[in-house]
Amino acid sequence: MVDYPGPFVWYELITTDMAAAKAFYSEVVGWGVQDASTPGLSYALFTAGTAPVIGLMELPEEARNRGATPRWAGYVGVADIDATAERIKRLGGAVYVPPTDTNIGRISIVADPQTAAFALVEGLKPALRQTVAMGEPGHVGWHELLAANWETAFEFYGELFGWQKAAAETGSAGTYQSFSAGEQTIGAMVTKRPMQPVPAWLYYINVGDIDAAAERVKAAGGHIFEGPLELSEGGSILRCADPQGATFALQGKRSQDGVGWSAEWGGFSSRGKLVNRSRGTA
Structure with missing residues (x-):
């Protein structure tokens, strides 16, 4: 029995x-910053306009000692977090x-059976x-799982949250x-590259x-792994750190004409169909 078709409802950067994170993302994305600390917890909110969109907190010392590194966390909203955490363990996942x-609601940090970590939240604070809509500037607009095996990963998430398959695209790498949560397509799953x-x-x-x-990422000290890569629906993507x-x-x-990259990204067209437009005239 699934909880309900849960969407991602909150995100945190744990750094x-x-x-430094406040300065970087304010420059790159244009977010504002609000302090939301509580006694014993330093916490901040990145805002798009006046709306809070991302939480920011320090990576706990205990986690650092265990080898944890800075990362993003996406929270899936659930109605019964205790039952969902137990179901994750029964389905082969882990509860970290x-x-x-907590300050944002009742949470749990978990992982799927292939060790991809994510989070749960029940009773997210109304504020x-x-x-x-997902397409608004400054908001998270897509959720991509780089899985060890996307098919078995989908079985897990489908059983857990009731997510449904949406459109699929096949390339040389798979x-x-x-996938959709309710009636909205919110992301995709793909088998990761080696x-x-x-x-x-x-x-x-x-x-x-x-x-x-892309220029702001580089100027602010970030690293671009791949991109810009152009999508057939007109948008483009970057993968960064x-x-x-x-x-x-x-x-x-894109503000520039052309891509200068192959039509496939590592053998599959991540985040939709990529097109390869030549620069200048044909």
Whole structure:
């Protein structure tokens, strides 16, 4: 029995340098910053306009000692977090942090059977609830699972959350399978390339001009792994890491004509169909 078709409802950046992260993402994405600390917890909110969109906190010392590194966390909203955490364990996943009351709601940090980590939240604070469409600037607009095996990963998430298959695209390296929560397509799953060390979720943040954003990433000390890569529906993407090493992605429109990359990204067309437009005239 599934909880309900749960969407992602909140996101956090867990980092080793909050001040540096505030400066980097404010420059790259244009977010504002609000302090939301509580006694014993340093916490901040990235905002798009006046709306909070991302939480920011320090990576706990205990986690650092265990080898944890800066990362993004996406929270799936559930109605009964204790039952969902138990179901994750029965389905072969892991519960790293058991259901716990926090400043944002009752949360749990978990992983699927292929070790891709994500989070659960029950009773997300009303002030943090996302009230705009996924395509709005400054918001997370796509959720991509780089799995050890996308088919078995989908079985897990489908059983857990009731997610459904949407459109699929097949390339030389396999299938890029979109999925929906309720009636909205919110992301995709794909079998990761060998160069990617571990299964992980990747979150795409909406920006306006992807070329300008790429320049801001580099100028602010971040690293671009791949892109800009153009999609057939007109958008483009970047895969990046911030100066502390947390991996994220950006999606937006191109200001420059042409891509200069192959039509497939590592054998599959991540984040939709890629096109390869030549520069100048044909």
